[in-house]
Amino acid sequence: MRGYGQFCSVAQALEVLGERWTLLVVRELIEGSSRFNELLRGVPLMSRTLLSQRLKTLESCGVVERRKGEGGAPEYHLTEAGRDLQPIVSSIGIWGQRWAHRELTRDDLDPTLLMWDMQRRLDVDALPERRTVVQFWFRDMPASKNRFWLRLDKPDVELCLHNPGRDVDLKVETKCRTMVDVWMGHRELRAALRAREITLDGPRRLQRAFADWLLLSYFAPAGRAQAEAGRLSGRA
């Protein structure tokens, strides 16, 4: 992008970070994605061409390092400069929780993205000991993308878009909107379970464990604080 023609360090930083998508790519890297297609799944509306460009720019700016991983597959990792962006991305997210929380439209409620996010935020230690398949069913989504499966095989987690062909151990049924609200910390998971807006079907043991291994978004604590403040001030 053409720069800002300013010596101010905010402007200098924004010449690197300010372009469309860039900070979301950084967010994905912070969250632990490192392969090209992994990154792409985290920003599904971004074209591969554009992701490629942005990664190149970030590399030349010293924010990202491209290196060969195991098997020679390319991987992208944050440099020290990139890791230093973590508090910035984090505070932007917290600000967004508080002030940019517009009503989510249908377009924002992408269940695939939600599942992708969830899949990498599981408490592996709290997972069931045995191989387990959990099915999610989002009633408010078109049939083409309303069913997902998590194959939990400690410590591995795999997200499947089609039935993995094993018996399902636990079924989770809810609306995508509800699950997103919970994920973002705007609703309590246990409250939604009690209200039966999220229903579980399977052995009691797996039902009870569910709320333990399903971690929420990094921003859920801020969302909860926000919801709480709203309730106290009567805006809830």
Place this chain on the structure above:
Amino acid sequence: MRGYGQFCSVAQALEVLGERWTLLVVRELIEGSSRFNELLRGVPLMSRTLLSQRLKTLESCGVVERRKGEGGAPEYHLTEAGRDLQPIVSSIGIWGQRWAHRELTRDDLDPTLLMWDMQRRLDVDALPERRTVVQFWFRDMPASKNRFWLRLDKPDVELCLHNPGRDVDLKVETKCRTMVDVWMGHRELRAALRAREITLDGPRRLQRAFADWLLLSYFAPAGRAQAEAGRLSGRA
């Protein structure tokens, strides 16, 4: 701008803040500008049309409030949501000091912008008691924009682009690049004075006071820390 199609609060926030120029306008508001033309002076490469658009967007997002000031002149002020952006802008600037400090090109060294920034970061209490005119002369700039005058009339400060027609009390001669380095905290003001890369001409009293009332950029402390670290690690 078209959004990101994500429920993530970072994406939501960036839909509001992520467009080109937006955070620089917020920076100007944080620094205390409130009139349309004041804001424009802080982002000289932005067109009035675009500034107008951005202000409207920020207003509709609840970051900026437009109201009538004294005399009915419109003023723009940050709302609480806008003020909450201060730590974000600040940490972006500090990151930029550390990691995005590319070599400044001629285009980045706008002396008018530098003077505009300086003029609103003076320690009014430390100013001389009497009305004083300080002239700046940047040897490395074309004649059309290498002289500026500050009219200091406690507690008022006025930046003049043409000789205000009073005798000059103190003359400051240097290069714009040097002054920017000092302003950003990459060089010590007193060191630059000692090295006679900034020279003063005028009464001893005014010369001595100069370094007291000339505050530096908010990011100068971070710049100094950075320069110090570089020196210690031998990269100075």
Place this chain on the structure above:
DNA sequence: CGGTATCCCCCGCGATACTG
């Protein structure tokens, strides 16, 4: 899988002129 190359369209933005 992990990208590049190419074409093409659209809209973000600057320039200019005008208004209250």
Place this chain on the structure above:
DNA sequence: CAGTATCGCGGGGGATACCG
């Protein structure tokens, strides 16, 4: 001073095909 209206362009980025 504080903007709005209008027009026209350039390049950012999407779509598609291709490659190692």
